[in-house]
Amino acid sequence: MILGPLREPEGFLHRLKSNGNEAANLEAMMRLEAARSRVAGTVRTRTGRMVVMMVLAFVVLGGVVTGCQEEDGETAEETGLSQETGVADGSAAANSITTTGSETTLASPDEAVIYVTVETRDEEAAAAVDQNAKQMKKVITRLEQEQVPEEAIETSNVTVNPEGRHDPNTGRLIPEGYRATNTVKVTLTDLERVGTVFSAAVDAGANNVRGPEWRLADDSAPLKEALKKAAQVARAKAEALAEAEGVQVGDVLMMREESASVPPRFATTYQSAMDMAAMPEAAPVNPQDLEVRASVIVTYRLER
Numbered sequence: 001m002i003l004g005p006l007r008e009p010e011g012f013l014h015r016l017k018s019n020g021n022e023a024a025n026l027e028a029m030m031r032l033e034a035a036r037s038r039v040a041g042t043v044r045t046r047t048g049r050m051v052v053m054m055v056l057a058f059v060v061l062g063g064v065v066t067g068c069q070e071e072d073g074e075t076a077e078e079t080g081l082s083q084e085t086g087v088a089d090g091s092a093a094a095n096s097i098t099t100t101g102s103e104t105t106l107a108s109p110d111e112a113v114i115y116v117t118v119e120t121r122d123e124e125a126a127a128a129v130d131q132n133a134k135q136m137k138k139v140i141t142r143l144e145q146e147q148v149p150e151e152a153i154e155t156s157n158v159t160v161n162p163e164g165r166h167d168p169n170t171g172r173l174i175p176e177g178y179r180a181t182n183t184v185k186v187t188l189t190d191l192e193r194v195g196t197v198f199s200a201a202v203d204a205g206a207n208n209v210r211g212p213e214w215r216l217a218d219d220s221a222p223l224k225e226a227l228k229k230a231a232q233v234a235r236a237k238a239e240a241l242a243e244a245e246g247v248q249v250g251d252v253l254m255m256r257e258e259s260a261s262v263p264p265r266f267a268t269t270y271q272s273a274m275d276m277a278a279m280p281e282a283a284p285v286n287p288q289d290l291e292v293r294a295s296v297i298v299t300y301r302l303e304r
Contacts, residue, residue: 095302096253097241101234102295107222107262109287112194114211115156116143116201117183125160125178132180135205140184142204146197148186156185189217194285214288215264223260226294231255234298242302250301258295265290 118136122128140153159181164173186201188194194212201209216222238249265288 095304096299097238097249097302098254098297098299099234099237099241100258100295100297101230101232101237102293103226103229103233104294105222105226105229105292106289107216107219107292109191109214109216109265109290110189111215111217112188112191112212112285112287113215113264114186114188114194114197114201114209114213115183116186116206117181117208117210118205119207120180121163121177122180123177125162125180128178128180129160132182136182136184139201139204139206142200143186143197146193146200147190148188148197152187152189154185154187155182157181157183188212191285191287198285211267212285213264213266214290216262216290219262219292222262222292223294226292227257227260227296230294230296231298234296235300238298238300248303250303252298253301254297254299256297258297260294262290262292 116139118132118139120128120131120135122131143153144150161179161181162175163177163179164175166172167174186197188197198209198211235249242249267285267288
């Protein structure tokens with residue numbers, strides 16, 4: 001609060017002049033002047049404090065505004081946006097070209113996978129499983145006799161399911177026993193022995209043999225070669241387009257692998273023991289080439 005000028009009480013000075021006591025009047029005037037000085041000092045002090053506070057407020061507000069402007073400037077610089085237009089600089093995109101390249105090559109497989117299945121049935125589930133285990137053991141023993149390593153034989157699937165028929169009158173399932181199924185996965189690296197292994201598995205008691213599935217044990221080398229050729233295709237496309245527009249292809253700005261794979265190739269040679277019985281022993285099985293597929297996306301700089 002700011003105080004106004006000190007006002008003398010009404011009639012105060014008049015009484016001082018008219019009382020006839022000069023000494024008393026002088027003392028009263030001195031007290032009045034001292035009071036005025038104190039009030040004036042208080043007013044100046046409070047006013048000075050308010051001025052200082054207002055100045056500090058302006059300084060603080062000015063710093064906040066300046067900081068916001070600097071922060072906005074850094075953000076714009078970091079994001080590549082124009083402070084005047086607020087849009088990204090499109091010069092790089094306007095002077096570049098993006099093309100795709102795909103390549104498919106062939107590779108010879110070095111592995112063959114076949115699936116050997118044994119099925120047994122019995123009125124009791126435990127009996128069906130026991131018969132299945134004994135029969136599969138005979139099959140595995142025969143495969144090992146055919147020089148198939150133990151680590152190349154893996155259990156793939158084992159199931160036990162009830163079997164039955166529906167009663168047409170009641171719609172209920174009439175139990176007729178259980179079926180046990182055991183399938184092993186056999187991986188062969190000697191591709192010339194695929195036919196021999198097929199025949200041996202069926203002779204030992206396998207009910208179903210599927211395969212072979214041709215594949216590569218290590219596909220890194222053919223994939224690298226396919227990717228190189230895909231990149232060459234992408235550059236050839238870019239150069240053809242650039243030549244049509246009278247410009248040249250420069251450095252690579254961005255390159256990305258879109259896909260690269262060597263899908264296995266399936267060839268079902270024999271589907272059941274009955275099929276095998278109709279075929280000559282150790283029927284020849286010829287490997288089939290695999291397709292190595294690669295695709296890339298490349299962005300180049302254009303030079304005028």
